[in-house]
Structure formats: C-alpha cells, structure tokens
Amino acid sequence: MCPSPTKKEGARSEIAASPARTLKEDILHHICYTLGNDPERPNKYKVYMGLAYAVRDRLIARWIKTQRALYDHLAKRVYFLSLEFLPGRFLKNYLISLRMEEETRETLAEMGFDLDDLEEQEWDAGLGNGGLGRLASCYMDSIACCDLPGYGYGIHYDYGIFHQVIDNGYQREQADNWIRHGNPWDIKRRHYLVPVNFNGRTETYRDAAGRMRVRWVDTDLVMAMACDILVPGYGDDYVTNMRLWAAQSSREFNLETFNQGDYIGAVESKVISENISKVLYPSDEGEFGKELRLKQQYFFVAATLDDILRRYRKLQRSLADLPNFVAIQLNDTHPAIAIPELMRLLMDEEGLGWDEAWTICEKTFAYTNHTILPEALESWPVDLIGRLLPRHMQIIFEINHRFLEAVRSRHPDDPDLAQRVSLITEGETKQVRMAHLAIVGSHTVNGVAALHGEIIKRHLFRDFHRLYPRRLQYVTNGITPRRWLKQVNPPLADLITEAIGPDWIFDLEQLRGLEPLAEDAAFRQQWAAAKRQNKERLARYILRKIGLGVNLDTLFDVQVKRIHEYKRQLLNVMHVITLYNRITDHPDEPTTPRTVIFAGKAAPAYHQAKLIIKLIHSVANTINSDPLVNGRLRVLFLPNYCVSQAEKVIPATELSEQISTAGMEASGTGNMKMTLNGALTIGTMDGANIEIMEAVGAENIFIFGLSSEEVVEKRRKGYDPNHYYRNDGELKRVVDMLATGHFSPQQPHLFAPIVQGLREKGDFYMLMADYRPYITAQDAVDRLFNDSDQWVRRSILNTARMGRFSSDRAVMEYARRIWHVHPLGKEGDPSASSRPAAAPTV
Structure with a gap:
C-alpha cells in the first residue's frame, strides 16, 4: 500500500511551517503584482485568483524538491500516457493535499469571503470526457500519494468535449471554453517547444558506415509547448505533474503573404496547426475529423517520447538500458502510435537495428484495455496513416510482417489465425487495428476488472491469449479516497475519522473498523444525519440549477454517467413509468417515495442516446405535473454532468444505478464512488459490480438480471424480445x-425509434429480458428503504468494505506487477552506481 501516515508525519512539520508571508499577504500580493489589480478592492474572482497563485507557489517549491529527489535516487520513472484526464476543480483538492483547508477558510473569512463560495469561480478543467479521464486523474493522485516516480502526459485542450444545455428536453452542445478566464494552475513552458512532424515522404540512404537507413523528409512542422499542472501527494512534500502539450505553429504568420494583402492566408497555417489541441475529441464522422483525431494522438505521443528520451539522456546510459529506467503505460489505444514512434526514434535517429529496437519497445510499453465492445476498438485507415505518418506506416507493416511470420511458424495447424490477429484488416478499406498493435508491442496487457480480464482472455483477445498466455491479466480499477470521500463528503469523512482515526485516508482498508459500529444505534443516527446533510446540499443545488424542489424524505435514486444504450438509462426510465402507472392506478395505496435523478452527456452524433435524454425529460414533465402523483415520485435531469456536479450528487446518493447489460461494462468507477459514500447498489453482474458484491456481501447489494454468459447464450440461440412483451x-x-x-x-x-429498438431491431441490450428481474429488485429496494434502520446499517457496511477499491491499491499493483517501480527512496532502484550530476528538469 502507500506510505503509512506515520512516515508522512515527519514531513508535515515542514509543510505546516509559516512561509515568509502569511497566506493573506500572499493573496493580496498576487492580486496586486500578478493580476495588476488594487488589493484594497477585491472581489470573488480576484481573491480566487490570488489564492490560486498563493497555493501554486507552495506546490512549485515542493515540486522542485521532488524532481531533485528523483535524480538523487536514480529512480525508474513511469510515464502514464492518456488522451484524457478529468481532474475537476483543483483548488479544494490542493488545499486538502497541503493540509491548508482550515487555514484558508479562516483567512478568507477574515477577508469577508467563503471558501465554498469562492470555489465556484473555478471552471472544471475540460481535459477529459468520462470514466477514462477520471480514472487517469485518480491514478495520478495515487501515484503522488504513494511517492511513485511517475508523470501523466496528454493534451492541453482549449475546449472540453462540450458544455451540455437542455432546450425543451433536447441536448444542445455549446463550446466548453474552460480557460476563457485564464487558468492559474498552468505552468506554461514557452521556452520548451518540441517539433512534431506530419505528412512528407520517406527516403532511403546509406550512412557513414555503409548501412541502409531511412529518413522522413519534406514534412509539415507543428510545435508542441509543454504545460505542467501539478499533482500533490497528501500531507507530505511529494509533488509530481501532468505534462500536457499545446500545439503551436512553427511560424507566427507568413509575412510575404501578409504584405501582399492576403491577411487571412497569412495566418492560415498557424490556425490549422494550432487546431490540433483546440478541442477534445473532434467529431470523426467526416474525413477532416478523423485526420484531426489521428493528428492529436501522434502529436502528444511524439512530444512525450521526445521528452522521455531527453530525460533519459541525462543519465548517460545505453539505450539498451531504457526499460530499466522507463515504463510507459498506454491508457487505452489512443497512444498506441507510440510503439512505431519509439521504433522510428531508435532506428532512424539513434541507429539501432530492428531486433534491438523491438526488444526495447516490448520491454518498455504496457497497455490498458478499457472496453469490451469490439466496435469501440480503435482502427485507422491505412491510407490515412500512410499520408500523415508515412514512416510509421512502413514500420507498422514491418511489425505485422514479422509478427505474422512467427504466428504461421508456431501455429501451422490454424491457417486462419494469422488473419484474425493481423494488425491490418483486409478488405475494400484496409485498417490498422490499434488494439492489436498495442498488444503485440507491449509486455503486459491488462483489463480493468476481474470479469473484464476474463472476457478479454476468453473472447475479445482470445487468439492473443493463446499466443501470449502470460501477457493478458487485469488490475481492478480504483478511486482516490482523498477526492471521493474526504473532499466531497466532509460530514461523512469527519464522522469516520472521529470513529476510527485518520489512517483510512492513506489506507482505505482501515474502513473495516466501521463494521462493528453498524450495530451501534447511536452511530447509525449520526450516519443518517451526515447523509441528510448531503441530501440537503444536493437539494439546494438542484433548486439553483433547474428550479425544481425535491423532498428530502424520498429515496434519492441516482443514475449519473455517459448516456449510452448499453448503460441502459432506458431501463431505468421504464421502471419510472411502471411506478407512475402503479401510483395512478392505485392513488390511495402507500408507496415508497422516490426522487429519480439522471445526468450525463450523449455523444453529439449519437442520435439514439440523445433521444433517450428527450424521453427522460418528457416522462419527467408528465410525472412531475400530475396531481395524482402528489410528490411521491419526482424525476429530474441535471444538465452538463461534470466532476464538480458529481461531487455534489454522489455523497447524496442512496441508490446507485449500475444496470448495464452484463458483459459490456469494462469496470466502472461511479459504482465505487457511490458505494464508498454509503449508497446501496442496484446492478447487474457486470464490470466491477461483481467485485463490489463480493466485497460488501450479496445481502447488501441488489443484483439482478442476466449474467454475461447468459447474454451470450441468448444471442446464440436466438433472442426474441417480443416474448417478454407478450407475457x-x-x-x-x-x-x-x-x-x-x-x-x-x-x-x-x-419515440418510435426507441420502441423499434426494443421490439423490431432485436433489443440488442436485452432490456426486455431484464425488465422483470429489475422491477423485482426495485421492489426489494422499496421494502428495505421503508426499514430506515436496516437501510442505514447496510449503508455503513457498504462503506466499511470498500477498501480494495482504492486507486492506491490499483497503482501499487501496477507498480509491482507491470511497471516494476518503487516508491521514491525505497530499495529496488535499478542501479546503485554513481551517475553524473543532473540539474532538475522541467
């Protein structure tokens, strides 16, 4: 696990020591000298920015100290490559990590401001979309908290995926200009620009030793500027960073064109170049969007590998030793182009032969798969890669050629195997399968939950498991307890700390100490009171956000996640309609009152998901305005789901909806966050739900529906959704x-397309088959919620048994089993020999 609280106590005295100026003086100093404003006339924005810069000062000092320590210990480093990070707001997280929250509250109160109010000045960082990005941010938090020598690498997007607004029940997308007021947390390295090439052609030549070599020439150049965002550990001096790349033109504009009067043309190349980091996930429906996405992937990979090798060269070691000092984790297939890029650098720039370069690559890369859906596995047209990255396409062809020769040699009895595992799909449009590239080029491939690990071995990548029986494994996802309990749920976190001490913040298994307290009536009352405070806070937020009041005595039934057919928000709506029918049919019968809360974004081009959002609003309008319902059932949709909204919703959740079609959710982390905060789960045997059930006990969770094996079997035998409709x-x-x-x-x-999907188009996600088991499980929820004492008891046990789902545990599994790295200063560094002195690097 992570370093113990005892170890960290020694560092806290240094952290707590007073700086040269008090926090108030620092805030006023930055208002005056950084913002250029009168400190005697502060407002919320100025004070927020002044505070942000004061906090950043403290982080930078610790970051420099950490960088020096990394060189002093000659540590092997982890580079976590992800096209998404979803950190949410930074301010509160930094204050908690630095143990400055109380000091800050007191300072701001003295100045006439409130920290919680001030926090609303910060816009969520638009650097990710959903679970992939949120997981990456949890892992960065744990890398820092566990003192692991690791960095995150990605893209510094100017715009997030989109800001969701609801217009008459329909989702409308607006630009998410999250940095329009500036971002005080960025450290822009304007002096450090990395050249990234596109297009051009390749040519062969003989080097001075007479060897045939290849070079990439006549390219279009884009510059990548490094932007660092700091990631602190909790309660000690360790601070690492995410390095995010922003695209810059290689030239500001064409002066000759400008002087000829073509003002637009003069800056056109600059604008086109800088589009690369403009927006997260541009639509790939058209050719321009496809090209831009591929450019994004190569752009950040090329800049990152340049940065990694720059650091490595400071050690003055052989390239053959690179895997002993560098571990690169590919977070999904988006960074998989890093494999041919490292091959290019090692062969074309460093002069290594193929075999030596390939051995280095295989030992350096590891790949995390995040999807079970075959259609979600990324592929790129050969023609597109060949045009944008001609040298890389040559290398991919050569990787594939050598790989398939080995496959045919080892398995002559299966002539179709080579076609199934080939990196290239044949057909009218040849495609490069990026997942296959990532598997072949990595030493370890991991799923993100136990079921997911089995599915990728038995189904998704079955042939690769046959070829590499030790390569495929799994590491169950985790969440950071600092953000997802201590920060977002102060009433519950304070109660837990009062009951069992603060060690759970570092070691989530300590929550086991709550189990005996589940039998304590007084503690159950305190637990219920803490939950009530969170419901009150969410109710105020709902009223402010959409103008709808909610009854705190109702069951808060919550499904917040990306809108997708396999996540089955539609099944939840069908239950809501069933409840509505029961109430209107028998208005005098008692019912369990519910507030059903939805939130989530649909991909802009995903029309069926957007229609489900419209359906939720239409059903809500009917139910909420029906006098027969009389407050016993309320339905609402919170627009623009994001991390800061989740921080309000999750602590108030009482019933967590995790109802995806079994075998389709790789893991999920929303299920973990809600359970950690005392929600009970209703869910299928899918993703991490299985492991949550094993942890909390089958009696403390509501499991229903088909298993993944039953889903496969029904499809194989011929599934008839109308059988359930008729009966x-x-x-x-x-x-x-x-x-x-x-x-x-x-x-x-x-809503005819929704009905057609259920009845005429095969009900692919099997809502009809799971409807009745879901209704039965929801009836059991009603009965238990009416026994409030038992509900609270099971809520406590859910939290108490969530220790294994800490991201600290997950990253330490990666560290031991995949990366082979150690916490800073621990035994096991790759070399104890002397080295040349190296200055801290940025």
Whole structure:
C-alpha cells in the first residue's frame, strides 16, 4: 500500500511551517503584482485568483524538491500516457493535499469571503470526457500519494468535449471554453517547444558506415509547448505533474503573404496547426475529423517520447538500458502510435537495428484495455496513416510482417489465425487495428476488472491469449479516497475519522473498523444525519440549477454517467413509468417515495442516446405535473454532468444505478464512488459490480438480471424480445405508452425509434429480458428503504468494505506487477552506481 501516515508525519512539520508571508499577504500580493489589480478592492474572482497563485507557489517549491529527489535516487520513472484526464476543480483538492483547508477558510473569512463560495469561480478543467479521464486523474493522485516516480502526459485542450444545455428536453452542445478566464494552475513552458512532424515522404540512404537507413523528409512542422499542472501527494512534500502539450505553429504568420494583402492566408497555417489541441475529441464522422483525431494522438505521443528520451539522456546510459529506467503505460489505444514512434526514434535517429529496437519497445510499453465492445476498438485507415505518418506506416507493416511470420511458424495447424490477429484488416478499406498493435508491442496487457480480464482472455483477445498466455491479466480499477470521500463528503469523512482515526485516508482498508459500529444505534443516527446533510446540499443545488424542489424524505435514486444504450438509462426510465402507472392506478395505496435523478452527456452524433435524454425529460414533465402523483415520485435531469456536479450528487446518493447489460461494462468507477459514500447498489453482474458484491456481501447489494454468459447464450440461440412483451402486462403497457405518444402527445411518433429498438431491431441490450428481474429488485429496494434502520446499517457496511477499491491499491499493483517501480527512496532502484550530476528538469 502507500506510505503509512506515520512516515508522512515527519514531513508535515515542514509543510505546516509559516512561509515568509502569511497566506493573506500572499493573496493580496498576487492580486496586486500578478493580476495588476488594487488589493484594497477585491472581489470573488480576484481573491480566487490570488489564492490560486498563493497555493501554486507552495506546490512549485515542493515540486522542485521532488524532481531533485528523483535524480538523487536514480529512480525508474513511469510515464502514464492518456488522451484524457478529468481532474475537476483543483483548488479544494490542493488545499486538502497541503493540509491548508482550515487555514484558508479562516483567512478568507477574515477577508469577508467563503471558501465554498469562492470555489465556484473555478471552471472544471475540460481535459477529459468520462470514466477514462477520471480514472487517469485518480491514478495520478495515487501515484503522488504513494511517492511513485511517475508523470501523466496528454493534451492541453482549449475546449472540453462540450458544455451540455437542455432546450425543451433536447441536448444542445455549446463550446466548453474552460480557460476563457485564464487558468492559474498552468505552468506554461514557452521556452520548451518540441517539433512534431506530419505528412512528407520517406527516403532511403546509406550512412557513414555503409548501412541502409531511412529518413522522413519534406514534412509539415507543428510545435508542441509543454504545460505542467501539478499533482500533490497528501500531507507530505511529494509533488509530481501532468505534462500536457499545446500545439503551436512553427511560424507566427507568413509575412510575404501578409504584405501582399492576403491577411487571412497569412495566418492560415498557424490556425490549422494550432487546431490540433483546440478541442477534445473532434467529431470523426467526416474525413477532416478523423485526420484531426489521428493528428492529436501522434502529436502528444511524439512530444512525450521526445521528452522521455531527453530525460533519459541525462543519465548517460545505453539505450539498451531504457526499460530499466522507463515504463510507459498506454491508457487505452489512443497512444498506441507510440510503439512505431519509439521504433522510428531508435532506428532512424539513434541507429539501432530492428531486433534491438523491438526488444526495447516490448520491454518498455504496457497497455490498458478499457472496453469490451469490439466496435469501440480503435482502427485507422491505412491510407490515412500512410499520408500523415508515412514512416510509421512502413514500420507498422514491418511489425505485422514479422509478427505474422512467427504466428504461421508456431501455429501451422490454424491457417486462419494469422488473419484474425493481423494488425491490418483486409478488405475494400484496409485498417490498422490499434488494439492489436498495442498488444503485440507491449509486455503486459491488462483489463480493468476481474470479469473484464476474463472476457478479454476468453473472447475479445482470445487468439492473443493463446499466443501470449502470460501477457493478458487485469488490475481492478480504483478511486482516490482523498477526492471521493474526504473532499466531497466532509460530514461523512469527519464522522469516520472521529470513529476510527485518520489512517483510512492513506489506507482505505482501515474502513473495516466501521463494521462493528453498524450495530451501534447511536452511530447509525449520526450516519443518517451526515447523509441528510448531503441530501440537503444536493437539494439546494438542484433548486439553483433547474428550479425544481425535491423532498428530502424520498429515496434519492441516482443514475449519473455517459448516456449510452448499453448503460441502459432506458431501463431505468421504464421502471419510472411502471411506478407512475402503479401510483395512478392505485392513488390511495402507500408507496415508497422516490426522487429519480439522471445526468450525463450523449455523444453529439449519437442520435439514439440523445433521444433517450428527450424521453427522460418528457416522462419527467408528465410525472412531475400530475396531481395524482402528489410528490411521491419526482424525476429530474441535471444538465452538463461534470466532476464538480458529481461531487455534489454522489455523497447524496442512496441508490446507485449500475444496470448495464452484463458483459459490456469494462469496470466502472461511479459504482465505487457511490458505494464508498454509503449508497446501496442496484446492478447487474457486470464490470466491477461483481467485485463490489463480493466485497460488501450479496445481502447488501441488489443484483439482478442476466449474467454475461447468459447474454451470450441468448444471442446464440436466438433472442426474441417480443416474448417478454407478450407475457408481461406491465412491460407491454410501458412499451405501448412509448409507442402511442403518451409522453409526447404533440408528437405521437417521437419515440418510435426507441420502441423499434426494443421490439423490431432485436433489443440488442436485452432490456426486455431484464425488465422483470429489475422491477423485482426495485421492489426489494422499496421494502428495505421503508426499514430506515436496516437501510442505514447496510449503508455503513457498504462503506466499511470498500477498501480494495482504492486507486492506491490499483497503482501499487501496477507498480509491482507491470511497471516494476518503487516508491521514491525505497530499495529496488535499478542501479546503485554513481551517475553524473543532473540539474532538475522541467
């Protein structure tokens, strides 16, 4: 696990020591001299920015100290490559990590400001989209907290994926200009620009030794500027960083064109170049979007590998020793182009032969797979890669040629195997399978949950598991307890600390100490009171955000995640309609009151997901305005789901909806966050739900529906969704209400595509089959919620048994099993020999 609290106590006295100026003096200093404003006339924005710069000062001092220590210990370093990071807001996280929150609250109160109010000045960083980016940020937090020598690398996007607004129930996308007011947390290294090449051609030549070599010439050049965002550990001096790359033109503009009067043309190349880091995930429906996405991937990979080798050269060691000092983790396939890029650098720039370069690559890279859906596995047209990255396409062809020769040699009895595992798909449009490239070029491939690990071995990458029986494994995802309990849920975190001490912040297994307290009536009352405070805070947020009041005595039933058919928000809506029908049919019968909360974004081009958002709003409008319901059922959708919104929703959640079709969710981390905060889960045997059930106990979770094996079997035998439609009266009624426009009387056929998906197009995600088991499980939820004492008891046990889902545990598994790195200063550094002195590097 991470370094113990005892180890960290020794560093805290230094952290707590007073700086040359007090925090208030620092804030006023930055308002005056950094912002150029009058410190005697502060407002929220000025004070927030002044505080941010004061906090950043303290982080930078610790970051420099950490960099020196990394060189002093000759540590092997981890480079975590991810096209997404989703850190949320930085201010509160930094204050908690530096143990400055109370000091800051007191200082701001003296100045007439409130920290929680001031925090709202910060916009969520638009550097990621969903679970992939949030996981990457959790892992960076744990890398820092566990004193591991690691960095994150990605892209510094000017715009996030989009800002979601709801217009008459429809999702509308607006630009997410998250840095429009500036970002005080960036450290821009304007002096450090890395050249990145595109297009051009390759040519062969003989070097001075007479060897045939290849060079990439006549390229278009884009510069990558490094932007560092600091990532502190908790309660000690360790601070690492994410290095995010921003695209810069190689020239500001063409002066000759400008002087001829073509003002637009003069800056056109600059604008096109800088588009690379403009927006997260440009639409890839058109050729321009595809090209831009591939450019993004290569852009940040090329700059990152240049940075890695620059650091490594300071050690003055042989390139053959690179895997002993460098571990590169590919977070999904987005950075997989790093494999041919490192081969290019080692062969074309450093002069190594193929075999030596390939051995280095295989020992350096590891790949995390994040999806089970074959259609979600990334591929790129050969023609596109060949045009943008001609040298890399040559290298990929050669990797594939050598790999397939070995496959045919080792498995002559299976002539089709080579085609199945080939890096290149044949056909009218040849494609490069990036997952296959990542598997072949890595020493370890891991899934992100136990079920996911089995699925990639048995189904998704079965042939590769046959070829590399030791390569495929899994590391179950985790979440950081600093952000997702201590920071977001002060009432519960303080109660836990009072009951069992603060060690859980570093070692989440310590939560086991809560188990006996689940039987203590007084503690259960305190637990319920803490949960009530979080519900009150969320209710205030809902009222402010969408103008809707909610009843705190209702069950807060929550499904917040990306809108996708396999995540089955539609199944949740079908249950809501069923509850509505029961209430209106029998208005005098008692029911368990619920507030059903949805949030999440649909991909801009995902029309069925956007129609589900419209359906949620239409159902909500009908139910919330029906006097027969009388507050017993309320449905709402919170627009623009993001980390800062999740921080308010998750602590208040009582029922966590994790209802994806079994075998389709790789892991999930929202399920972990909600359970850690005392929610009970209703879910399928999918992703990490299985391991959560094993941890908390089957009696403390509501599991329903088909297993992944049963889903596969039903599809194999021929699945008939209309069988369930015909034989379940409540289900038939729900589907018919959608079909006849009950919730859209002005447009009776509005939801026809949803009905067609359920009845005529095969119900691929098996909502019809899982409807009745889901309803039965929800009825069990109602019965337990009516026994408030038992509900709270099980809530406590859910939190108490979540220790294994810490991201600290996950990154230490990576460190031991995959990266082979050690916490800074621990035994096991790759070499104890002397080295040349090296200055701290940026």
